[in-house]
Amino acid sequence: MQEEFDNILDDMEDTYDVISITSENGEIIDCFIIDGVIDNNTQYLLVVACDDFEKDEAEAFILKQIGEDGEEAIYMPVEDNNEYNKILILLQENETDYEMEF
16 A cells, blocks of 8 residues: 555656755755746746655745746745735646645
């Protein structure tokens, strides 16, 4: 039974792209991109740390693209409450396979 569950999780993990982000203390964290939206020509990503992915209530973060460095996009967490709430609504409007709780 556990093996079947592990195989299901492996299949789920294969369906998400992975990005690496650098925390404030310089730690590199790999994250699954769960969803994304574009608003006013700005890309936003909903991400979950790969290490937290299997948790029942994994914490997700919304990142905003703020620029590019060569071929790599630069993202920062959305900190403005109004912007954050607006993007949450847009993400909820997408047809998705995940569940959000606030």
